[in-house]
Each structure stands twice: as structure tokens, then as C-alpha cells.
Amino acid sequence: MTEPLPGDLWPDIRPDAARRLMAAAVDAFAARGYHATTTRDIATAAGMSPAALYVHFPSKAAVLFAISRSGHERALAMVEAAFAGPGSPTERMGALVAEFVSWHATKHRIARIVQYELSALSAADYAVVASLRRKTEAVVRALIDEGVRAGVFRVADVRIAARAILSLAIDVARWYTPDFRPAPAELGKRYAELALTMLGAS
Amino acid sequence: MTEPLPGDLWPDIRPDAARRLMAAAVDAFAARGYHATTTRDIATAAGMSPAALYVHFPSKAAVLFAISRSGHERALAMVEAAFAGPGSPTERMGALVAEFVSWHATKHRIARIVQYELSALSAADYAVVASLRRKTEAVVRALIDEGVRAGVFRVADVRIAARAILSLAIDVARWYTPDFRPAPAELGKRYAELALTMLGAS
Structure with missing residues (x-):
């Protein structure tokens, strides 16, 4: 693994060996692609034997699913927290985009x-x-709907606008590199401003 | 190959056998990933022998490069044409986004x-x-700059805004499926409206 395992990475996954295998899989999938990676590649990168991997995951597909499900659950939790948070639709949408963008920048390798x-x-x-993806998008649509009803957003097509908001944030994972400035938190704020302007926020 | 080869696909590539190999490679990379695809996979899918592939491409990497270079050249040509086109910065940016989005929807498998x-x-x-990517982004920045100077765009950070405009369009390739409605051309128009609103177009 090229990076130490941050404490906030997959806090829902236990034991630590499973988290290390998932982190090793992220590295291997990024370097070789999912299909060309073997369970042995993942186990070796995590400093384990293939047999030790099977204690935690029945297959390479199970490791991918654990990474994908955890990431999508995190995304849903993020937008639900912003939706349920304090403030106007504008403030809550700003918080949603800022956190979603910051996460896709900070965790760009996992997000890919x-x-x-x-x-x-x-x-x-x-x-x-x-x-999980449908639920996440439904939350974004509901927040845009709320803003439109409150007269603070002006949007021609709520479904397309929700897709565009998520696109802006998700695509950060494609192009972000750790040397990009501004850093993730500030980038999130600037994208939040762009997103609110796109929604016609008054 | 799952689709007939459209006439507008890689019109710059000759002979037709090379185009068929590139189309077969797009299918194979999408199904198995680049690393797990062999030159034999590509040749077989194109109805050729591996030896026949090497007449056109020295390696699998050369096929990938041909696909990538052609796509990036097409993207640059698209934004340069919109930049040089008639109309105000608003009209030209609208045309740029509409065409870029439509292309990433229509050609989503290649774009991925x-x-x-x-x-x-x-x-x-x-x-x-x-x-090619730097040149493409520079054209988008130049058009935003022109709009800001003309007083028709209001943008806090031109570099970030240009990145966001390209992100919106490129990410369409990730989520687009042929059953999505509206169809690519109309989707492009709606994204153009969102993009112009994001740029504070008056």
C-alpha cells in the first residue's frame, strides 16, 4: 500500500485486516484494473496469504462489492445528513455539494x-x-424541489439538475490529484457556489 | 462487436480494418478492462487473426492510444469550432456545452x-x-474570460469554472445509457442552459 490507512477509512468495516485488504484492493484495481487483479495480488499487497484473504472475503468480487457498497452508503449518508441539516435549502445544498466534492477529492482513488x-x-x-444510488439522487431531487417550492431555486428540469449536481461532484474523483490547489475543503466551497448559481439560487 | 460501425466513427482513421479493430477494442476494454484484454481478444472480436491486427497496430497499447488520441483530438476540435463560431460568448458557450454533452452521450462507450x-x-x-487536454481546457477558459470581460458572465474563479464546465459534460459518459431521455441532442441543450446559468450568464 502506498499510503497509511487513515482512521476515517471504512470505520464501519471490522476487523482491521478486512480494511487493509480493501485498501490493498483499491491500489491493485487502480494499477491493473479489476479484471486483471487476482486475490493473490490483493493479499500480497496487504501483507497476507491468499488463505488469510478468504477468512474475510469469499472472492475478489466480494472485496469490490465491500468497497462499492461502503462508498455508496457513505455518499447516501452524506446527502441525507445535509438534507436533514439546519438552514435554508440554499445553505443545505451548499453544505451537500461542499462535502460531496471534498470527499470525492480526498478519497479520489476509492471513489474511482x-x-x-x-x-x-x-x-x-x-x-x-x-x-443506494437511486436513494442518493432522490435526496438531491427532494432538496432541489424544496428550494423551487420555496422560491429560492429556479430550475427548468429538477431531474436533470439533480443529475448535473451529482456529476459535478463525482467527476472531481476523475481529475483530482493531491497537488491540485485549492485543497479539497476549499474546492468543495467553490463548487458549492457554482452549484448554487447553477440552481438559480437567489 | 455489438453495434454496426457508424460512418462518423473515427473518420480520420484508415483503413477500415483499423477502425474495426478500434471498435472491437472499445467493446473488449469495456467488458474486461484494458489490462485483462489481449490482442487476440481484440482481433477475434474484429473477425481477424492476431497477425492481421499487427499490420495496423504494433501492440494493444497502440490501439488504446489511437482511441484516446482520436477522442481527445475530437474534443479539442469541438471546443475550438465552438470558440471560433458566430455569436456572443453566451451563444458560443451554449453551443460548446451542447455539442460536448451530446458527443459524450452518443459516444459514451468510447468516451469512457x-x-x-x-x-x-x-x-x-x-x-x-x-x-490535447490542456489545450481543450485553455479554450474553455479563454471563452469564459472573454464572457467575463464582456460583462456577460460573472465567475469567481475562471480556472475552476472551466474545470466544472468540462466535468459536467464528461461525466455524462459515466452515467448515460441509450434508454435515457431526453436523447443526446436535447440533453445537450438542457446542460447548456445549466452551464450558462452556472456562469452567471445574463
């Missing part, structure tokens, strides 16, 4: 797996992830 | 290779592509 490796998931695993 | 497989390029090939 989460966002770009959906086609490698099994049908059953994809159904779980697709449900 | 072009946008997400950069890390598989050799250093020399990446340098060519990176130069």
Missing part, C-alpha cells in the same frame, strides 16, 4: 473504484448499489 | 475509454494526450 467499476459487480451486488 | 483509461497509457503517449 466506487464510481467506475459498477460493470464488474454481479447482478445481485449491482442491485444493492443501484438502490 | 478516452476519459478513464489514461493511467494505462505509456508516458510518451500520455504526454500527447495531456497536451
Whole structure:
């Protein structure tokens, strides 16, 4: 692994060995792609034997699913927290975009797996992830709807606007590199301003 | 190949066998990822022998580079044409976003290779592509700058705004499916409106 494992990485996953395997898988998938990575590659990068990997994950697909599900759950939790937070629709949408962008910048290597490796998931695993994605998008739509009803957003097509808001944030994971300035938190604030302007926020 | 080869696909590439190999490679990379695809996979999918592939491309990496370079050249030509086109900065930016979005929707399978497989390029090939990307982004920045100077755009940070405009369009390739409505041309128009609002167009 190229980076120490941050404490906030997959805090929901136990034990620590499973988290280390997921981090090693992120590195391996990024370097070689999912299909060309073996369970041995992942185990070796995590300093374990292939047999030790199988204690935690029945397959390489299970490691991918754990990374993807955790990332999508985190995304849903983030937008739900912003939706339920204090303030006007404008303030809550600003907080939502700022945090979503900051996360996709800080965790860009994980986010690339989460966002770009959906086609490698099994049908059953994809159904779980697709449900989380629909819920996440529904929260963004609901917040835009609320702002439109309150007369603070002016949007021609709520569904397309919600897609565009999520696109702006998710695509940060594609191009972000650690040397980019401003740093993730400030980048999030600037994107929040752009997103609010896009929604016609008054 | 799952689709007939459209006439507008890589019109700059000759002969037709090379275009068929590139189309087969797009299918194979999408299905298995670049690293797990062999030159035999590509040749077979194009109805050729591996030896016939080497007549046109010295390696799998050369096929990837041809796809990536052609896509990036097309992107640059698109934004340069919009920049040089008739009309106000608002009209030209609207045309730029509409066409860029429509292309990323219509050609989403190719665009995913072009946008997400950069890390598989050799250093020399990446340098060519990176130069095309810098030029493309510079054109978008120049058009935003022109609009700001003309007093028709209001933008806090031109560099970040240009990145966001490109992000909006490029991310369409990630989520677009052929059953999505509205169809690419109309989607492009709606995104153009969102982008212009984001730029504070008056």
C-alpha cells in the first residue's frame, strides 16, 4: 500500500485486516484494473496469504462489492445528513455539494473504484448499489424541489439538475490529484457556489 | 462487436480494418478492462487473426492510444469550432456545452475509454494526450474570460469554472445509457442552459 490507512477509512468495516485488504484492493484495481487483479495480488499487497484473504472475503468480487457498497452508503449518508441539516435549502445544498466534492477529492482513488467499476459487480451486488444510488439522487431531487417550492431555486428540469449536481461532484474523483490547489475543503466551497448559481439560487 | 460501425466513427482513421479493430477494442476494454484484454481478444472480436491486427497496430497499447488520441483530438476540435463560431460568448458557450454533452452521450462507450483509461497509457503517449487536454481546457477558459470581460458572465474563479464546465459534460459518459431521455441532442441543450446559468450568464 502506498499510503497509511487513515482512521476515517471504512470505520464501519471490522476487523482491521478486512480494511487493509480493501485498501490493498483499491491500489491493485487502480494499477491493473479489476479484471486483471487476482486475490493473490490483493493479499500480497496487504501483507497476507491468499488463505488469510478468504477468512474475510469469499472472492475478489466480494472485496469490490465491500468497497462499492461502503462508498455508496457513505455518499447516501452524506446527502441525507445535509438534507436533514439546519438552514435554508440554499445553505443545505451548499453544505451537500461542499462535502460531496471534498470527499470525492480526498478519497479520489476509492471513489474511482466506487464510481467506475459498477460493470464488474454481479447482478445481485449491482442491485444493492443501484438502490443506494437511486436513494442518493432522490435526496438531491427532494432538496432541489424544496428550494423551487420555496422560491429560492429556479430550475427548468429538477431531474436533470439533480443529475448535473451529482456529476459535478463525482467527476472531481476523475481529475483530482493531491497537488491540485485549492485543497479539497476549499474546492468543495467553490463548487458549492457554482452549484448554487447553477440552481438559480437567489 | 455489438453495434454496426457508424460512418462518423473515427473518420480520420484508415483503413477500415483499423477502425474495426478500434471498435472491437472499445467493446473488449469495456467488458474486461484494458489490462485483462489481449490482442487476440481484440482481433477475434474484429473477425481477424492476431497477425492481421499487427499490420495496423504494433501492440494493444497502440490501439488504446489511437482511441484516446482520436477522442481527445475530437474534443479539442469541438471546443475550438465552438470558440471560433458566430455569436456572443453566451451563444458560443451554449453551443460548446451542447455539442460536448451530446458527443459524450452518443459516444459514451468510447468516451469512457478516452476519459478513464489514461493511467494505462505509456508516458510518451500520455504526454500527447495531456497536451490535447490542456489545450481543450485553455479554450474553455479563454471563452469564459472573454464572457467575463464582456460583462456577460460573472465567475469567481475562471480556472475552476472551466474545470466544472468540462466535468459536467464528461461525466455524462459515466452515467448515460441509450434508454435515457431526453436523447443526446436535447440533453445537450438542457446542460447548456445549466452551464450558462452556472456562469452567471445574463
